Amino acid sequence: MPEYQQNQGKPERLLAGYGSVRSAELKTIYEGIDEGTPISQIEERYGRPQESGYETDHIDQCLRFLRTLDMIEETDDESLNPLNQDLFSNFDLSFESRLLYHIRKQSGRQYHLAEIHEVAVEKLGDEGHYGTRRVSVEDLVTESRRNTEYDFKWREEKIEMWANLLAPVGAVSYVTSRDEIFISPSRALLHELLALHQQHRDDGDSLLAALKWIHSEFLPVFSRTGGDPAVHVGVADTFESMVEDNLLTLTGMSDRTETVDLPDSIDNTRTPADYTIDDSPDRPSYWYPLERNERRLKA
Known part of the structure; x- marks a missing residue:
């Protein structure tokens, strides 16, 4: 297996600070990047047309997020390359699993998104037993303050960002109307x-x-x-x-x-x-949440 590559010169902003980033946009943009893809091409393809050019703030946030996760790199000539794409060259890994892999590969303070998940799975419920099926955003804030290594001034907005990121890739379910997270992978x-x-x-x-x-x-x-x-x-x-x-x-x-x-x-x-x-059946319960949305749009 090839060695994992850290993106040189990646943004220092904490991952939980990208509150507007959504998995659907990350997937669409990431899958549109090949070796040497100009940034301008991504902006033209996914930017929002306006009177003069394109509004690209949301694209810039997604690209920064992907760079921070070591999923892409930016070159001196303002082009993009996929990074670490050949780590699983012997099988086809979905974007959803790849995103989770890169979240788990971060180190230092940037490990905090993976650490939230560990708190939810390992620190809730009866000590030493099987955890709990669901947790409120408020309670997960409290447990994150107690059980994470770094002081991030945990607030509900950061937990909500994590839940909004992981729910569409099938790692958890997030019921926004009740501010409740179900800790059950798809x-x-x-x-x-x-x-x-x-x-x-x-x-x-x-x-x-x-x-x-x-x-x-x-x-x-x-x-x-x-x-x-x-x-x-x-x-x-x-x-x-x-x-x-x-x-x-x-x-x-x-x-x-x-x-x-x-x-x-x-x-x-x-x-x-x-x-x-056995092989996965072609029915909605075995589709990723993002895939269900994609199929609905194509129907």
């Missing part, structure tokens, strides 16, 4: 990552290995990591839905120690060792 996201692990990793049938890979590289899935790692209740809920859809099979083995701990029995086991996953 079937589309977990299916993609479990299928990729099964197809391309040497230990592809091990559920523990798959979840360790996902937890390390994309998003937190364990509410407890010691002993038999405990699968967060929101992740377990998604597993249960996939089992009911006859897409995911979990297998417990009494002679195996490499298992995970589920909140309740799923597929007749609370400590599965292996899994198999």
Whole structure:
């Protein structure tokens, strides 16, 4: 696997400060960038026409955000190149998973978006157990102040920015009318990552290995990591839905120690060792939220 490249000279602004950035715009702009794409081409394609040229403030914010995440780089001749695109060259990674990967690869103060997710999964609910299915924005602000490494003066606006960014890529669900976040990844996201692990990793049938890979590289899935790692209740809920859809099979083995701990029995086991996953069906419950919107616009 190629080495991860940090974008040289990337903006210093904290990621949570990009309150107007939305995943749909990030995806559209990112997928329009090839090697040597002029910035002017992106501005003309996605800018808002006005009397003199284009209004491009929203594009500038998206490009800065993508540069900060090491997803693109800007050259001296005002062109753009994708960055780190070949890290997963042996399989096709969706934009949604790629965005989560880059959020998790940040360091220092810029790790704060990943850290919010860790607080939501690992620090809420009963200590040492399976977490909680949902949390209010206000309560997550309080827990972030207690449990994050850096003092960011956490406010509701920053948590809302995080939720608005992650909900469209299927990492959480955000009910804005109640200011409530459901900490359960979509079937589309977990299916993609479990299928990729099964197809391309040497230990592809091990559920523990798959979840360790996902937890390390994309998003937190364990509410407890010691002993038999405990699968967060929101992740377990998604597993249960996939089992009911006859897409995911979990297998417990009494002679195996490499298992995970589920909140309740799923597929007749609370400590599965292996899994198999079938191809994703072409139906809305297995589409990413952004994909559902795209298909609705094309219909």
